[in-house]
Amino acid sequence: MDFSYNVLTEEMQDTNSGHSGTDSFEKITDEEIKEIQSALEDGDLCRATERLIKSLEEIENALLNIAITGESGTGKSTFVNAIRGMGDEEEGSAPTDVVETTKEPTPYTHPKYPNVTFWDLPGIGTPNFAAAHYLQSVQFSQYDFFIIISSERFKQCDIDLAKAIKAMDKKFYFVRSKVDNDLDASQKRRKKTYNEEKILKVIRDNCIENLHDGGITEPQVFLLSCLDLDKYDFHKMEDTLEKELPSHKRHIFLISLPNISLPVLEKKRKALRKNIWKWSTLSCAVAAVPIPGLSVACDVLILIKTMRNYRSAFGLDEQSLKKLADKSGKDVSELKSVLKSPLDIKEINKELVIKLLTKGAGGALMVIEYAFSNIPIVGSMAAGAISFGTTYWMLHGFLNETAEDAARVLKKALETPV
Template identity: 65%
Template sequence: MVSEEEVKEIKTALEDGDLCTATDKFLQTLKDIENAPLNIAVTGESGSGKSTFINVIRGLDDDEEEGAAKTGVTETTMEPKAYPHPQYNHVIFWDLPGIGSPTFKPNDYLEAVEFDRYDFFIILSSDRFRHNDMELAKAIQSMGKKFYFVRSKVDSDLNASQIRRKKSYNEENILNDIRNNCIKCLQEGGIQDPKVFLLSCLDLKKYDFNQMQETLEQELPSHKRHVFMLCLPNISLPVLKKKREALKKQIWMWASLSCAVAAVPLPGLSVACDVSILVTEMIKYRNAFGLDQKSLEKLANRVDKDVDELKSVIKSPIVVKEINKELAIKLLTLGVGGALMLIEYLFSTIPVFGSVAAGGISFATTYYMLYNFLKDIAEDAVRVLEKSLESPV
């Protein structure tokens, strides 16, 4: 997630002994990663499910929930409407006006919705592939932007087929037919290697949602890939695994920041830094995996279980306790972390040699603790998800 240029600048500052500059660059790089803006345009014909898609991918269970995109059987979006993610407000989903008009002109449409502001487009289509879908896809591609085609409401197609074709009904064959038809139509319109995904906004766990998030992970720039992964709803084991991997990639940066601060010969400075890092990251880990109280209550309501039943499988103490500096200090003073912190404090009082040793110890302590915090919380998230999916006895 860090560019070669950023690594070079940090390395140069450390080699020159300019610890203040190195620390500033670490902080700025981390801030850039955490706050990388991501603007996702969601478009398609009226009734294709744009607003519902925006709501569910933002983790909202109810279209009437506060902050939800307005839904309806008729077009409810007359101009681009921004819907920030509830936890990551720099990730914005844009509900664009419908494209169903017979006089639809894709180039005029893209200009009207301010085409350049979006990182990529998601085109939703339901029931069948339409001419306007292809025209819009061609226009987006010609302007050098990526788009992903989502065939929504496939659960309705399957239900209708199951009713009308009881003897020949085959879910896999029907899904393949729908997917291949969309790919064929896009290719006939001149689209090379179109990305097509089948979804049900009523249940993202089904069909192609995991394939879609994997594709976006591969194709987005590294900073934007990170924030996209964190904002995905925790609906499946693959999503939880990807979140853990994304967060793990940042640990060395936080540990390096702790190391740089520890090398400054001011007793106690690194301890304060480490406490701040641990509090910030523990809260972030808990929220990212949906283990905060509000998220657990929403999940319990969604699966019709008692929230205490979900909490019963949580083992990490930092999930069920209030995360603050007192908790972070207590954790630092336990076991290996406490011993390393004490040695670091003593070494930091010894000029030159002490500073170098303190930096290495601080790196090891911070890395060790963040790695284990993340491991424990990720494992708790898996247990909670599995518990939520259990059928009542």
């Protein structure tokens, strides 16, 4: 695995200058630093280790509940399936039909991250619809934010619902779905003058003007096609949600995104990279405990768990590759042929990790100098410096190789047969 001195230098500079989003060593909060340093000064390694574990668990186990609502027939269920990386006919997918199929709030958990749930809410816009009553009936307080979907112009019921959501101090976003249908129809009618960019602008401006007229002062509107999620405003919506979500929920949101584009893969790489220092510091803390064999056992468990998570997040596990092969009309062996890292085609088990650990100490040495001078916790644990450096070096290298392989696999899947 490649890990250059220059890369580490740049990442540490990013951290020290406070460039969030690109730094590898996610800055520790002042509260965390004081608590962990206090434990170390008291010689209480158990308390310091517990704080690190708690911090990691808070990130990995954060609950995210997203409500999908709008009039019936606007594509709510299709959106729920697409955002989870699923097709409409897969087991566990939300049922879709030309008529309203959702009669009560229905939870659909992410196939890989069960703490992420998309709620398909009943359609609005019936003659008896009342926004406040609707929100009470669907238990609005349990959702982190609402996505209001319309396949045409946003109507009064959408506007009333948005106002009621705002009054209850919740976030909401508008999605104009089925944009591909509008573009196809326009292209058929105006073959000579067809201009996709201009048509999208007209649709967006019309939506915003309509919402303005209804009293929504700063509507956030995203144009999407649930059948081709990567097009139009998906990345704009993704960026907006990333910025506006609380920090402890931002990570799981990014990791749960479907691997549909290179920008998504890069966001995942950066999100996962931010936690490497915590896993490495946990390794360091355990290494300082004078129990023979404990450090190696901990390192093996950390590396197995984290490396498997990386592979799954980037869709390089066997099930995800088969699913992508079916969707792209290619053979699994064809997708695997572009994998360059030998670790992405091997079983990640105890034997493999122990073998890697024996090779990792050399690469770890270049990490240690920076760890002592820039990360307070490691500087207090000289006995664990090698464990920190080895774990950091191995996870950083594996993450980069896995992300690069995922990009190669996606490009191969999107290739059009000659």
